[in-house]
Amino acid sequence: MSFDQNVFINCPFDDDYRPLLRPLLFTVLYLGLKPRIAETTSSGNIRIQEIKRLIGSSKYSIHDISRNEALNPGDLPRFNMPLELGIDIGCQEFGDEHLSRKKCLVLDKEKYRYQRFVSDIGGQDIKEHGNDPQKLIAKIREWFAAVLKQHLPGPSLIWEFYNEFIADMTSQLKGEGFKDKEIDELPFSNFIILAQEWILRLKKEKPPRKEGASHKSLKQAGKDTKKNVEKE
Amino acid sequence: VVPAAPLASINFLIFATGSLNNNFLSSIVMAIKNITQQIIDRVAEAAAIHSNRLHVLPRNEKWVVRRDGARRVMGIFGTRDEALNLARLYVNNGSMEYAVVHDSNGHIAETIGK
Numbered sequence: 001m002s003f004d005q006n007v008f009i010n011c012p013f014d015d016d017y018r019p020l021l022r023p024l025l026f027t028v029l030y031l032g033l034k035p036r037i038a039e040t041t042s043s044g045n046i047r048i049q050e051i052k053r054l055i056g057s058s059k060y061s062i063h064d065i066s067r068n069e070a071l072n073p074g075d076l077p078r079f080n081m082p083l084e085l086g087i088d089i090g091c092q093e094f095g096d097e098h099l100s101r102k103k104c105l106v107l108d109k110e111k112y113r114y115q116r117f118v119s120d121i122g123g124q125d126i127k128e129h130g131n132d133p134q135k136l137i138a139k140i141r142e143w144f145a146a147v148l149k150q151h152l153p154g155p156s157l158i159w160e161f162y163n164e165f166i167a168d169m170t171s172q173l174k175g176e177g178f179k180d181k182e183i184d185e186l187p188f189s190n191f192i193i194l195a196q197e198w199i200l201r202l203k204k205e206k207p208p209r210k211e212g213a214s215h216k217s218l219k220q221a222g223k224d225t226k227k228n229v230e231k232e
Numbered sequence: 233v234v235p236a237a238p239l240a241s242i243n244f245l246i247f248a249t250g251s252l253n254n255n256f257l258s259s260i261v262m263a264i265k266n267i268t269q270q271i272i273d274r275v276a277e278a279a280a281i282h283s284n285r286l287h288v289l290p291r292n293e294k295w296v297v298r299r300d301g302a303r304r305v306m307g308i309f310g311t312r313d314e315a316l317n318l319a320r321l322y323v324n325n326g327s328m329e330y331a332v333v334h335d336s337n338g339h340i341a342e343t344i345g346k
Contacts, residue, residue: 019337019338019339022338023338132336133336133337133338134290134291134292134336156291156292159289159291159338160287160289160291160296160298160305162338163287163289163332163334163338164279164287164300164301165279166334166338166339166340167285167287167332167334167340168275168278168279169275169278170340171278172271172274172275172278173271173275175274176271176274190268193268193272194271194272194275194276197272197273197275197276198275198276198278198279199279200276201276201277201279201280202279202280204280205279205280
């Protein structure tokens with residue numbers, strides 16, 4: 001896969017984060033990029049090697065540190081997300097020359113919350129999503145529009161197509177005999193495949209809307225170009 | 233019906249690791265992937281169908297009613313009930329087959345007319 005199109009996704013893969021991760025993955029795919037995830041729960045050594053490989057092969061990264069908190073009183077917070085963010089920043093700083101082109105977006109649920117537990121990331125691009133899928137889509141789209149320097153479809157359009165995809169996916173999987181719970185808990189790797197193919201077909205079949213860029217132009221996403229300036 | 237768990241691991245292997253060198257494993261992957269591909273194709277095919285389906289969904293603290301694949305929304309409302317009223321009107325008069333009502337996470341909360 002192309003380094004310039006890969007987006008490493010660092011976030012929880014649990015039920016609590018699912019309402020955010022699905023629209024996150026859909027948005028990345030809709031913008032013509034390829035999300036790279038480490039969903040498996042393999043042994044620590046294998047997992048960290050896989051994460052390093054994914055980080056090293058992705059020009060872009062999205063790190064969501066909103067779940068960096070104790071699940072229950074007395075518990076310690078999970079630190080996998082800040083750890084992987086640190087590896088990514090290190091990769092950008094100390095890796096091969098092409099890795100210095102890496103760009104990462106840090107997401108949190110509240111503005112400036114990160115300052116209470118990982119304040120040294122202050123120089124990174126940090127945006128808050130408020131645990132709201134629509135806001136999350138808007139922030140991701142806004143960030144990619146800036147780093148890709150491209151005119152991208154509006155966040156409302158992406159949100160509407162995301163809802164349409166969910167309806168199509170649910171309807172078709174039910175027709176294949178999937179139960180509601182199985183659809184809800186569909187592994188993210190499966191979700192990515194289904195969403196990717198659905199979006200490809202959508203872009204082939206449906207004409208562009210006035211409020212956003214044409215589907216054809218989205219094929220250019222992932223290729224840095226400075227010709228187009230975002231108009232929104 | 234393809235069990236979700238095996239599909240998950242197989243698809244993950246294909247996606248996350250790129251390709252497998254082991255011939256035996258590859259043959260298993262391909263056998264299951266072919267079945268999966270049918271499901272993938274059917275879901276993708278749905279993107280090209282402009283059905284008489286409405287979507288009622290929250291958008292920027294309002295509620296919108298939108299026809300499948302339409303360029304513009306049919307209406308923007310301050311409340312969910314107002315949006316549902318328009319959807320019911322179209323479904324009840326037969327101009328639309330059914331409406332899918334989404335919640336703030338994009339989940340399907342209910343369907344009207346199906």
